[in-house]
Amino acid sequence: MSDEKIYTAAMIVIGSEILSGRTQDENVQYLAQKLTDKGVRLQEVRVVPDVELAIIEAVQTLRSKYDYVFTSGGIGPTHDDITSVTLAKAFSVPIEQNEEAYEILRAYYGEVALTDARLKMAQIPHGALLIPNPVSSAPGFQIENVYVMAGVPKIMQAMVDYVVAAISGGALLMSQTVFCTVYESEIAEDLERLQHKYPEVDIGSYPHYTPNGSGINVVLRAINERQLIDAVEDVQRIVQLLERKK
Amino acid sequence: MSDEKIYTAAMIVIGSEILSGRTQDENVQYLAQKLTDKGVRLQEVRVVPDVELAIIEAVQTLRSKYDYVFTSGGIGPTHDDITSVTLAKAFSVPIEQNEEAYEILRAYYGEVALTDARLKMAQIPHGALLIPNPVSSAPGFQIENVYVMAGVPKIMQAMVDYVVAAISGGALLMSQTVFCTVYESEIAEDLERLQHKYPEVDIGSYPHYTPNGSGINVVLRAINERQLIDAVEDVQRIVQLLERKK
Incomplete structure (x- = not known):
């Protein structure tokens, strides 16, 4: 595929x-x-x-x-x-x-x-x-x-x-989002490491600020579903560790 | 100016x-x-x-x-x-x-x-x-x-x-909007004539559709205030005539 x-x-x-x-x-x-x-x-x-x-x-x-x-x-x-x-x-x-x-x-x-x-x-x-x-x-x-x-x-x-x-579409890009309440700068190094680990997964980080506080959405996109699932699990593990530290 | x-x-x-x-x-x-x-x-x-x-x-x-x-x-x-x-x-x-x-x-x-x-x-x-x-x-x-x-x-x-x-700004562009409830196609020829009459005025027509009906905004923009005022008055006269016909 x-x-x-x-x-x-x-x-x-x-x-x-x-x-x-x-x-x-x-x-x-x-x-x-x-x-x-x-x-x-x-x-x-x-x-x-x-x-x-x-x-x-x-x-x-x-x-x-x-x-x-x-x-x-x-x-x-x-x-x-x-x-x-x-x-x-x-x-x-x-x-x-x-x-x-x-x-x-x-x-x-x-x-x-x-x-x-x-x-x-x-x-x-x-x-x-x-x-x-x-x-x-x-x-x-x-x-x-x-x-x-x-x-x-x-x-x-x-x-x-x-x-x-x-029109013709082509290979579908699957997407998953992990929301977390850490700062971008706290998770930046881990995400960079994961981006190298999963070169086929496009990992983006999007901060948002609301009156109730700030957080980030980590968006992962890939054609390869297996890689996507693995990368999402890695992000979730990292987020849990970081949030527990708070 | x-x-x-x-x-x-x-x-x-x-x-x-x-x-x-x-x-x-x-x-x-x-x-x-x-x-x-x-x-x-x-x-x-x-x-x-x-x-x-x-x-x-x-x-x-x-x-x-x-x-x-x-x-x-x-x-x-x-x-x-x-x-x-x-x-x-x-x-x-x-x-x-x-x-x-x-x-x-x-x-x-x-x-x-x-x-x-x-x-x-x-x-x-x-x-x-x-x-x-x-x-x-x-x-x-x-x-x-x-x-x-x-x-x-x-x-x-x-x-x-x-x-x-x-930053430096330069000559200000003034803008006026005339709202009307006619269709774009009813006023199109008049607007084209006005665009030729007032070459220094940028005349745009923007339809909008709402649940309460449709209409258009005629937006006029110019550096030359006198031309802008004259053009707006012309548009208003045309709109009155068209709306009266309905």
């Missing part, structure tokens, strides 16, 4: 409103969790403004580096929604009215209310496949290894569910 | 736990808001794993492209905290025990409890200036135009406040 292909991914959040601090992004964590559950490694996220050059540069760099690229944002009807036309430029293909998208929008809005602004949402790069939008109809799309999705979390989440179900 | 220098910035979130979906980032929005209030334009955010090559590449690319680069995460005492040593490599300077950092840690932990793991937090790239940590003492640091801060939100926020107060 360890030699199964590892699939990698990047995400591009297209949104000046995230960079100005107006909006708290919720899409990164949603996609990250779904990809992790699928076995796909999210390796990088970039947040870029609604600016053509910035989007093109991110798409081209990341799609040659990773198996999948997911974007969120900028596919609505207003002038600042430039993702679709920009993606067509990035792939050097024409942008055109997609007949399937047109029919979807016509069914949703009706012939009369299908204004020019709404019709803009049927403009899709040539050769792209549509990603359904069960919330408000206007679709996302896939072009080669790039999946273009809405920024509104409810719509984005539905699109992620659809896309992640369809 | 329009010809005052515009300062730009990027942020690097160093954290495998964000990419796995385990943790919801809170640091981007905090920094983004503080920079916006200061007049500094946050142009790009990258989330990278706790991996040397990924950190070095992001630091080198972004610090040559923007005036300021801010990093969060990876400066704690455990083996997966590799930010400080990696930054030294990125700047081709030695990593060394910083005497000021050593004294700060000694005062906080006391001589006896100053273990090797804790002493690791006094290892700072040569030539860097310290950024105080009022929460748990271990400092961040500044090296040239890169500001290296903790990932724990409470500590990160204190460091951001300190750093943002110290």
Whole structure:
């Protein structure tokens, strides 16, 4: 199972409103969790403004580096929604009215209310496949290894569910967390030793501070279940010893 | 005032736990808001794993492209905290025990409890200036135009406040929001016309869906206050007309 292909991914959040601090992004964590559950490694996220050059540069760099690229944002009807036309430029293909998208929008809005602004949402790069939008109809799309999705979390989440179900996943990464009330600096040397002992297990330490006190979560992740279980038991033994000393 | 220098910035979130979906980032929005209030334009955010090559590449690319680069995460005492040593490599300077950092840690932990793991937090790239940590003492640091801060939100926020107060800001961007209950597609053409009428005003449209119905926030941002006020009044007139039609 360890030699199964590892699939990698990047995400591009297209949104000046995230960079100005107006909006708290919720899409990164949603996609990250779904990809992790699928076995796909999210390796990088970039947040870029609604600016053509910035989007093109991110798409081209990341799609040659990773198996999948997911974007969120900028596919609505207003002038600042430039993702679709920009993606067509990035792939050097024409942008055109997609007949399937047109029919979807016509069914949703009706012939009369299908204004020019709404019709803009049927403009899709040539050769792209549509990603359904069960919330408000206007679709996302896939072009080669790039999946273009809405920024509104409810719509984005539905699109992620659809896309992640369809892609290849690869070897699952199992994860276990050991919580303890010691300080990071008390357990740091033991964790470093364990990291050397179990090179196939990714051991991370995440402190958290609450009004009720502080502690750390030791998160262990591995494809190899036997190694993971052994490493978790070692961490638990160390934590017991340290907590008993207090 | 329009010809005052515009300062730009990027942020690097160093954290495998964000990419796995385990943790919801809170640091981007905090920094983004503080920079916006200061007049500094946050142009790009990258989330990278706790991996040397990924950190070095992001630091080198972004610090040559923007005036300021801010990093969060990876400066704690455990083996997966590799930010400080990696930054030294990125700047081709030695990593060394910083005497000021050593004294700060000694005062906080006391001589006896100053273990090797804790002493690791006094290892700072040569030539860097310290950024105080009022929460748990271990400092961040500044090296040239890169500001290296903790990932724990409470500590990160204190460091951001300190750093943002110290840097040059530049021309402030003023912002106004008009809320309306029309659909984006109903107002899209008017907004596009206004964007052409007021090229110095950045007009963005952000839909939101709640259980009580949907609407959009039209956000207008500009350095030129007169243009901003005129554009806001135009948007308000259009919104009134559209809402009256309903």
